[in-house]
Amino acid sequence: MRAYRFLGVITAVLLFAGAAAEAQTPSPAPAARKSIKLGVSGRPDQASLELALRRGYFADEGLDVETVQAQTGQEMVPSVASNQLQAASGSPNAGLFNALNRNIDIRIVGDFAHIGGADDRTVSIMVRPDLLDSGQIKTLADLKGKTISYGPGPGQITEIVFQTLYDQAKISSSDVNIKYLNFGDTLASFAGKTTDVAFVVEPLVTAAETQNIARVFRRGGEIEPGAELSIWVYSPEFAKDKESATKFMVAFLKGARDYYDAFFLGKGKDEAIAILTKYLPVKDPKLWEKSRQYTDLNGRVNVADLKRQAAFHKAKGNITGPVPDLDKFLSPEFAEAAAKRLGER
Secondary structure, eight states: OOHHHHHHHHHHHHHHHHHHHHHHHHOOOOOOEEEEEEEESSSSGGGGHHHHHTTTTHHHHHHHEEEESSSSSSHHHHHHTTSSEEEEEOOOOOHHHHHHHHHHOOOEEEEEEEEESTTTSSEEEEEEEHHHTTTTTGGGGTTTEEEOOOSSOOSSSHHHHHHHHHHHHTOOOOSSSSEOOOOHHHHHHHHEEEOEEEEEETTHHHHHHHHSSSSEEEHHHHTTTEEEEEEEEEEEEHHHOOOOOOOHHHHHHHHHHHHHHTTSOOOOHHHHHHHHHHHHHHHOOOHHOOOBBBTTTTTTOHHHHHHHHHHHHHTTTSSSSSSOOOOGGGTTTHHHHHHHHHOOO
16 A cells, blocks of 8 residues: 555655756747848739738738839849848849840749730720721731830830731831830820820729720730749849749749639629739729739749740840850749649649
8 A cells, every 4th residue: 555655645746846947947939030131023923922011921920011113123233232232023124134144043933924824905005096997907017107105114025026017017116106104004095096006004004994094905925925024033042042943932932823713713803803903003893803924833933934035035135145045044933832732723
């Protein structure tokens, strides 16, 4: 009996000691959060990113994101190269290709937006209705002598799109009057009849049609199917932080998939539109109804098209030196890891 009592006391002591030790064991420290400065355009075509930001997907990954506005991707290149911005979305433009040609180690990591198939009007060449109704513009050859807005600045994919049209029409860029306008200002210039033809992005394409100030003349998908419109780039320092760099891509792809589910499959569309009208410049929900933006849901970049665009800008004299060796700057591993974690779609 005494032995049992002794064992009972020992057991109680051990249990108490274990509980006390457990109580004194410090809780694991919360995972350190990563602060990121992200270059954005603030245009309607960043809808997928906006969903990811507003739904907290970056925060869920332990990333505290501060957005920094810029008019064009070309403006962001020096900031990404110097790690003032850790990530940015921007068009594959002459500024980027020139930076790569100087061996500035900007990492190309994922697809942000690309042109879809023949029926895709995400980007469109639009014309004033009075020019169409009067017959002043019927064919591509009628672009000759017209005032054309190429978008925010030179050295962009708009040059490639219009050059394709000029080649079909057997005219040249010297046969038209080129100007550069931010996409939002393009609609005002249509209304004021100071622009005849313009490169326009959705949902501004729908807005122009709704206001009857411009109509679609050629869909982007008819002209350059599959072309890269915008890509993700990382600073070299951020790319070295493989865990955070992958988490960033996970968060974005969740937003891109939400966008696809809402606008292509109709799942949660009203909720998505409510977010986009609150935080992006286009405030009319009806203009978002026909919204379409094509993003590879696994983040894959159309590398062949990037190389084609670089060769074009070299031929046009927009690139100093040879065509950059893009393979040296590709880092698909972050998108690949993110897609593996989320499951490929």
